[in-house]
Amino acid sequence: MTFDTFRLRRKSVFRYPMDPAPRTAVLAACFRQPRLRPNYPVKVFPQGWSQEVSAFAPAAIAAPREQLLGLAAAEQPPVFTHSVIALESPGDPMLSAAERQQLWRAFRVPVFEQIIGRDGELLAAECEAHDGLHIEIPGLPWEGYRVETAPCGCGRKTPRLTPAEPAERARSAAGYAR
């Protein structure tokens, strides 16, 4: 294996949507465990939710959508104080309004969505404006998504992926209003 191949296959570190990251449990095997440091308290649990994760007492959780919805459906969903982050693969449908509602009702914290490559690289990420997923890697095919090029409320001007159906977005935004 050449050095380049090795580099391409190296896993990436999970990126929290904002700085600083709170204590975050990442339930996905595609990420590399970053060196544990006080200003980035992010821990990868490749096996998914467990007593160990619970004992870690995360303020935020990042996991594939199915796992998040599973936790949300529990009789007593775990308590997070900061956020839940749904991890998806390229081509997956974006979170539906109903799924966002489900996550909001169970956890009562902001929901973020990220599209992640096979080795954990961040391809697109929802920001604190919650108005689509900023494309983080140029030149990738984005069939199946709608691309929004108007500047985002967060101040960034990079294009964003949004659900194909605008009505879906309106309902999704309404889900946040309290």
Ligand SMILES: [Zn+2]
């Ligand atoms: Zn933004």
